[in-house]
Amino acid sequence: MAIEFGPRKAGVATAAAAPAAHAASSPSPRFSLNTRISFGSGVGVAERMIFTERIALLLETGVSLAEAVKVLHRQTAEPRLAAILGSISESVSEGKPFSVALARHPGMFSKTYIALVAAAEEGGFLPQVLEQLRNMDEKNSQMRSNIISALSYPAFLVVFSLAVVVFVLVVIFPKFKEMFKSIRDQLPAPTIVLMFMSDVLREYWWLILLALAAGVAMLVSWLKTTAGKRTFDGLKLRAPVAKDIFIQIYLNQTLGVLGMSLANGVPITAALQAAQDTVDNTVFRDFLQRVQRHVNDGRGVAHGFLEAEFIPPMARQMIATGDQTGNLAKVMTRVSEFYGRELNKRVAMLSKAVEPVMLLVMGVVVGLIVASLILPIFKLSRAVH
DSSP, X not given: OOOOOOOOOGGGHHHHTSOHHHHHHSOOOOOOOOOSSOOOOSSOHHHHHHHHHHHHHHHHTTOOHHHHHHHHHHHOOSXXXXXXXXXXXXXXXXXXXXXXXXXXXTTTSOHHHHHXXXXXXXXXXXXXXXXXXXXXXXXXXXXXXXXHHHHHHHHHHHHHHHHHHHXXXXXXXXXXXXXXXXXXXXXXXXXXXXXXXXXXXXXXXXXXXXXXXXXXHHHHHHHHSHHHHHHHHHHHTTSTTHHHHHHHHHHHHHHHHHHHHHHTTOOHHHHHHHHHTTOOOHHHHHHHHHHHHHHHTTSOHHHHHHHOTTSOHHHHHHHHHHHHHTOHHHHHHHHHHHHHHHHHHHHHHHXXXXXXXXXXXXXXXXXXXXXXXXXXXXXXXXXXX
């Protein structure tokens, strides 16, 4: 679930054409942003944060942008980051705008990051924009940490439970098999079923592992297809409980980007294009594309939101109000912050609710296994006496 936007498109090229001299004289950028919940490879968030913090410090002390990037390039030992900084330094030294230099590295700098830097270079408010990007990056990182923390313990319980069950079936049950032969016709149904499962696991474990591996490979391959991904993405927006969480994640991300972009002078069509890259969900991206078409047709942003059934009524009403009053940027930012808070609350509540349920399931499973062993032993002891 890394948070990231993609490379810059031609829609913001005009803003990106600001002179490099302006970028060099602007105060410091603070943080880079990568905003889509995923776990991709490449230069990590930590490297981007270090880059922006250090270049901010250098710019605040009066060092020019070109010299600041050169200093960071010389001090960087990590090969991938050093190569990126070398390219940025070369571009800025050639007189190209800072945003254009960043746009050559979409794996490190998001489309929204680049679009806002370009607009800030042109408008002269680069420090404020980068501070907003820093805040958003921190919030997205915190959101990801909260989700991972909430899922970690339940996932551990599931894995531990499966490991215990497999151990008992493979190691413990075979020891009682000979003992139970004399009363096989009197064994409880759960004991017979578990003994059968024990035999299957011990005899055909390799076939089971092969089947599981093949099943996982087929599922992953299917999810990589257009039809498979669209089906799974649609399920995210329909499944009980899960749909509310995913919708809040997507609204928090997209509305935050839209609000910040509009507040800093990015055209609405370019902002909507950038927002599409903040979510890894084809169905939700289709919705944003419909909103963009409505804007191009002159019907406004609110019209597209009102048509989407999965958008919560409160969000629809507030965006419609913001569109009518001309405060769309402020409203979108507020709604994004609201759903960010609601998401943290919901994830925390879900985590607290899942833990006792998992413990109860573990208790039932272990109790069933123990009873399947103890009851036949009692029958054997009565038969001996």
